[in-house]
Amino acid sequence: MGRALAAAGALSPDLARAFAAVPRSAFLPELIWPFDMAAGRSVPVSKADAPERWHAYADDADVPIVTQWDDGEHTGPEPGEVPTSSASMPSVVFRMLQDLDLRPGHKALEIGTATGWNAALMAHRAGPGNVVTVEVDAAVAATARATVEQLGLPVRVVHGDGSHGYPEAAPYDRIIATCGLRAIPYAWVEQCRPGGVIVAPWGTHYGNGDAVARLVVGSDGRSACGRFTGPVEFMKLRAQRAAHPVHSAYVTGSVADGDETSTTVTEAEFVGDAFAPQRFVLGLRVPRCRQVVAEKRDGGRPVWLYGADDRSWACVWFRDGEAARVWQSGPRRLWDEAAAAYRWWEKNGRPGPERFGLSVTAAGQAVWLDEPVNCWNV
Template sequence: MTTTHTPNERPGHAELGRVLAAAGALSPDWAPAFAAVPRSAFLPDLMWPFDMATGQSGAVSRPDAPDIWHAYADDADVPIVTQWDDGQHTGLEPGTAPTSSASMPSVVFRMLQDLDLRPGHKALEIGTATGWNAALMAHRAGPHHVVTVEVDEAVAAAARATAERLGLPVRVVQGDGSHGCPEAAPYDRIIATCGLRSAPYAWVEQCRPGGVIVAPWGTDYGNGDAVARLVVSPDGRSACGRFTGPVEFMKLRAQRAAHPLHSAYVTGGVADGDETSTTVTEAEFVGDRFTPQRFVLGLRVPRCRQVIAEKSDGGRPVWLYGTDDRSWACVWFRDGGAARVWQAGPRRLWDEAAAAYRWWEENGRPGPERFGLTVTAEGQSVWLDEPGCSWSV
């Protein structure tokens, strides 16, 4: 591969490699790929790095601020948005929804460790984006061993052009990644760089027995995911494995969940619902972005979406909406004292959520790593500790 600069020209890139290695994200077998395949070679001139301190994305232009651009592109462990609003966005300000990006290097290399890709393996990637992840895999697996599928025509074209410019032996296919790429199957490894709500069985069918599938997976409950590492059974009819840790990815376009329309659920006011109270606190029930209870509540309260409203006047409403009916619940958490609860509809969503929270506590407050996922032709199920303790999701 040829690039306009090498990592050795940017001391910060080497320092990032040392930081990632010390944190256990960059393993020795992936260090050569990190050194040889700089992320900056795949990023557009205009990009929107995510500021971890402020939680905001801001535009950075290579022609206008080359040093800042390279500092983010080569040296920083941050996600970088490269497309907003499915390509309909223009201008420097961030758009409404990020729809393509380059992931944090630490997340990229942890997932590649989970994949256990080895020289000679044939690999399928779902979600090409910039093409950096596919290039890293090609460096390790060997020339013409990586197929990558991208749903967005413009993003796929840009990644293909980058691959041609750099002389990368990677095949870029434009299409719906939920179908995989059957014409090039079977694969030894399959990895998705987009969040799933249902693991496509087509991937199991296209992966060799004993092969590995790595993908961010979550529920309708929230945007959070956990990385599932699945091994295809010897007969090739199922895939099963544990979650390795929490992440958050843009969702597979075929599985995006629409934001609940509040007025379709609550036609009057919360007083129309049945009122109760709870002593569960906001910190216990909501936690922060990657606390395990959000993931677990999604596993135990299916077909439900949680929406956390902004805090005001010392209180915060947390809403639960049914995704297949018009059931709803609202918990009004206040600083001190019991929270008020209203719920209405065919399901008692707060009762289900409270029971799920108690279940989580009774089982030792497990994180994603104690859970696993099984995928068969009939559907998918999750389990705690052992596949025998499973339920459908």
């Protein structure tokens, strides 16, 4: 694993020492649900029943491992409905730590303790007593605290709402979130030193995808600004979870009741794969909108858009070999907005997340393309 991560550029020499000293397997429970790439889903693996397979996932597989389902309400070995705590892919963990640029002696705050592995890696790098990690789930926090105490690691585990940061130990040189955000809490800017770094997965309501934002706090300590470094997907900060749209609340009759048009934009162009850059960009350009991509059947796939502030909706029906049909209804013309956003993306050279940046002030947040002057509020 270490050699593979280093070859992929995810494991720098300074972090390699932490990787060797702090094994992920020491922080995982007896029953885990790693993501099986071949099956395309999370599968249960018990250390007692299949120790070799358990260690293969824990020590050697670059896959995310779910450690809690349904906010702890789930029981039994089979996967639950919604994953709510996990050990992230090692490649993602170390790329984000590289973005953080944690140095010996830095004071650091982590939001989202989960197993405690990431905080332990940070403590190995920053030194004893310099890392505080905040976990919103009491049971998860207690388990992580017991683990770091048993291993004798100098990490302070706090049970609390990470959206408020942890002012008791501020100011920090570095702040990192291991959960997806839709808005960077301004409390984090206030609790980070001027020149300090905030690293967090950030995205929009459009979908579950995120991009890692690397922000630097300004010299006056009142703002933070920086670029996105690459696409990721994280479980969302519980204070910022968005409810899944209830279809029947939007479409009360037939989809044919909406205004019908068509489009030459294809399914591949508009949807792409899970980390397609257009999904990220459409979320930036079509605010307060949720996209839901249905399963493809018999050569057809509906893609739905739901407004977050009203009952506006749109449906694009892609069918192989045919122009897509479009229906939309409500005060917002969501498909028109999405089509305009897609054309904007094409006009600007189909940029990925790395060409965008994020600025955060007490008044809110804005994204920008290439330079902060090319900004709009989100």
